[in-house]
Amino acid sequence: MPDGQLLCVVGPSGREGTVTVDGTPVTCVPDRLAVVFQDYGRSLSPRLTVRDNIAIARALV
Numbered sequence: 752m753p754d755g756q757l758l759c760v761v762g763p764s765g766r767e768g769t770v771t772v773d774g775t776p777v778t779c780v781p782d783r784l785a786v787v788f789q790d791y792g793r794s795l796s797p798r799l800t801v802r803d804n805i806a807i808a809r810a811l812v
Contacts, residue, residue: 757805785811
């Protein structure tokens with residue numbers, strides 16, 4: 752994936768599957784990746800736009 756692009760993996764809770772990066776299964780949050788949990792009240796700021804919430808997450812990576 753080229754630098755400067757964003758990829759989002761979304762799926763229903765409770766499903767089984769595998770997420771890989773460069774062919775390696777993801778078993779923890781690797782460098783340069785972020786996780787947003789379903790309880791958005793703890794991970795997103797309601798005072799910010801979607802774009803601004805994403806910008807904060809990208810700045811932390």
